[in-house]
Amino acid sequence: MADRYLLPRRLDDPELIGLWTIDEFLGLIIPFAWGILAQHILVGIFLAFIVWFALRKAKSGRAATHLLHAAYWYLPGSFLGLKATPPSHCRLLAG
Known part of the structure; x- marks a missing residue:
């Protein structure tokens, strides 16, 4: 009898x-x-091709969240909706 439910092999x-x-x-x-x-x-x-290759190398072995973290630190604050970069003592409290 065949299973009634299909489960994906890899969820992530x-x-x-x-x-x-x-x-x-x-x-x-x-x-x-x-x-x-x-x-x-x-x-x-x-x-x-260059953009695809650069993205592929930037993400190799890491999650795409590393690119978001780099964008937060290296791009201007208005790019991600921040009006200003928080002071260092506040960044340590925020996590």
């Missing part, structure tokens, strides 16, 4: 679009779309 796998995760797919499609709109298709393909 990221959602995929084709062969890529969502962030890798966006890293491919945004430079490619820019290349089409700017009528520089080969430059867009080249940039898409």
Whole structure:
């Protein structure tokens, strides 16, 4: 008798679009779309490959949250919705 319930083999796998995760797919499609709109298709393909490769290397062996942590510390505060970086004594209390 066949089981009535199907359980996925791996619950923690990221959602995929084709062969890529969502962030890798966006890293491919945004430079490619820019290349089409700017009528520089080969430059867009080249940039898409570079962005995909950089994301792949940045995420290798680590979760994507490391990229969010790097964005918090190295990008301007308004990028993630913060008006200013909190002082160091408050960051230690926040965790």
